[in-house]
Amino acid sequence: MASIGVESIPGARRLIKSLRDMGYEFEAAVADLIDNSIAARASTIRINPHWDGANSFVSIADNGLGMSAQELREALRFGSERDYDDDDLGKFGLGLKTASLSQCKRLVVASRQNESRADINAYCWDMSHIEATNKWEILPVRTADLPEVARLHLKETTGTVVIWQELDRILGYNNPNGEPARRRLIEMCGKLEEHVAMVFHRFLENKVRGKRLAIYFNEHKVMPWDPFVANEPKRKSLEPLSLRVEGHGGRSDIVFEPHVLPAQSMFSSPEAHKRASGPSQWNRQQGFYIYRADRLIQSGGWCSIRTLDEHLKLARIAVFFQPKLDEEFKINVPKMKVAFPAEIRSDLEKAVKIWTKVADETYRNANKTVAGASPPPVPTNPATLVGKATSLKTPASTTTASALAAAAGSSTSIVLASRSGGGVTIEELTRVGKLLKRVAKPDEMQAIDAAVVRAHSTLED
Numbered sequence: 001m002a003s004i005g006v007e008s009i010p011g012a013r014r015l016i017k018s019l020r021d022m023g024y025e026f027e028a029a030v031a032d033l034i035d036n037s038i039a040a041r042a043s044t045i046r047i048n049p050h051w052d053g054a055n056s057f058v059s060i061a062d063n064g065l066g067m068s069a070q071e072l073r074e075a076l077r078f079g080s081e082r083d084y085d086d087d088d089l090g091k092f093g094l095g096l097k098t099a100s101l102s103q104c105k106r107l108v109v110a111s112r113q114n115e116s117r118a119d120i121n122a123y124c125w126d127m128s129h130i131e132a133t134n135k136w137e138i139l140p141v142r143t144a145d146l147p148e149v150a151r152l153h154l155k156e157t158t159g160t161v162v163i164w165q166e167l168d169r170i171l172g173y174n175n176p177n178g179e180p181a182r183r184r185l186i187e188m189c190g191k192l193e194e195h196v197a198m199v200f201h202r203f204l205e206n207k208v209r210g211k212r213l214a215i216y217f218n219e220h221k222v223m224p225w226d227p228f229v230a231n232e233p234k235r236k237s238l239e240p241l242s243l244r245v246e247g248h249g250g251r252s253d254i255v256f257e258p259h260v261l262p263a264q265s266m267f268s269s270p271e272a273h274k275r276a277s278g279p280s281q282w283n284r285q286q287g288f289y290i291y292r293a294d295r296l297i298q299s300g301g302w303c304s305i306r307t308l309d310e311h312l313k314l315a316r317i318a319v320f321f322q323p324k325l326d327e328e329f330k331i332n333v334p335k336m337k338v339a340f341p342a343e344i345r346s347d348l349e350k351a352v353k354i355w356t357k358v359a360d361e362t363y364r365n366a367n368k369t370v371a372g373a374s375p376p377p378v379p380t381n382p383a384t385l386v387g388k389a390t391s392l393k394t395p396a397s398t399t400t401a402s403a404l405a406a407a408a409g410s411s412t413s414i415v416l417a418s419r420s421g422g423g424v425t426i427e428e429l430t431r432v433g434k435l436l437k438r439v440a441k442p443d444e445m446q447a448i449d450a451a452v453v454r455a456h457s458t459l460e461d
């Protein structure tokens with residue numbers, strides 16, 4: 001039967017202008033291209049900003065699989081089609097175009113797929129052409145017209161080079177040849193390196209199986225920035241938590257790995273403390289670090305579970321989820337922000353109370369020590385709390401009575417101050433257990449008993 005549908009093709013001129021304003025920041029736009037290079041199995045990515053006034057450009061070159069002419073034309077289509085792996089960084093078929101055109105008016109993509117022949121395919125999206133024709137047309141680009149950096153790169157290896165030309169958004173000045181425009185490019189590139197070092201740190205540290213990666217920025221190697229300072233001896237890693245979600249894409253676990261960083265005075269050196277501060281500085285870097293397929297989407301902040309707090313700036317929690325749960329995490333095209341699935345929020349709130357309590361105490365104790373007072377005790381024995389909806393475990397290395405109270409859902413905050421200045425005694429623990437039971441609801445009794453018994457046995461050990 002003949003279709004009665006009438007094709008309604010979007011107006012290229014107007015729609016492409018709107019798509020330029022999707023809300024990408026420069027760093028996030030480059031990160032989107034790096035995603036593509038990783039998905040194309042690149043092991044080396046080279047980012048080169050090139051200053052030449054109005055002719056300035058940024059190139060991102062990889063040594064991945066490259067694309068045939070046909071694949072390249074499809075890649076440049078808005079809403080391009082391909083099959084995605086379970087841990088694929090791509091999703092929408094848009095990033096290459098939307099990220100690039102959010103920063104520039106001319107996007108050139110050159111690619112070489114064949115290892116034995118140095119044939120290069122290249123096409124471009126050119127805003128002036130769209131303005132003139134109002135058509136969804138890409139234009140072929142001759143190899144001879146490519147910037148030298150692209151030609152040289154693809155002479156050596158298969159892979160893809162993305163070139164951003166006519167950097168109207170990056171230079172952002174009426175006079176793109178002027179000194180302010182040059183300074184702006186340099187400044188943005190400084191931030192870019194920091195961002196890339198953070199977002200892809202797991203790949204740069206070779207923590208992602210089968211995906212070794214090196215990124216060079218102007219020929220200099222980007223060193224990973226680890227938000228959790230794994231090499232600091234005084235860092236505390238608390239017990240991980242795993243929450244299962246039935247997503248639209250299938251069942252999958254969200255894994256939380258909470259860490260409490262050392263206070264300033266406990267860092268191995270002032271430089272190490274400064275480095276750990278991160279792109280947005282200590283206070284704003286507290287909270288969740290949310291990874292989708294090992295790529296960092298959101299760094300810091302509490303996702304409306306609580307507010308930022310100076311006393312909690314040592315708390316950093318890694319959160320890992322797989323693309324199966326994209327819908328539940330409400331991932332969007334720029335992949336800069338997500339939200340937690342509603343069904344895990346109440347369990348997560350309980351866990352956050354425990355984690356932040358430890359961070360708060362670590363911070364306060366260190367400050368007291370610095371001020372010359374003897375530090376109050378932080379018990380070093382683990383206690384396991386069996387919660388209602390989920391298995392919530394308190395930190396493996398530290399727990400406190402007040403954390404127990406918080407975990408049991410009590411609004412009463414009980415702080416144990418040991419007279420001796422040593423660890424918590426069995427008598428004190430028993431007293432806390434009794435106090436907790438006074439304020440607990442009937443269905444919380446069992447969890448408190450379990451926690452106290454467990455804490456007792458570890459104390460006796």
Ligand SMILES: Nc1ncnc2c1ncn2[C@@H]1O[C@H](COP(=O)(O)OP(=O)(O)OP(=O)(O)O)[C@@H](O)[C@H]1O
Pocket residue numbers: 032035036037040062064065066067074075076080081082089090091092093094095096097159160333
């Ligand atoms: N560097 C590259 N090497 C090889 N193929 C690439 C590269 N960049 C893009 N592609 C191809 O172009 C397609 C379109 O990329 P684009 O970023 O627009 O969408 P996506 O990665 O599929 O999804 P998303 O919009 O979530 O990023 C990719 O699916 C991939 O097939």
Ligand SMILES: [Mg+2]
Pocket residue numbers: 032035036089090091094095096
């Ligand atoms: Mg992509």
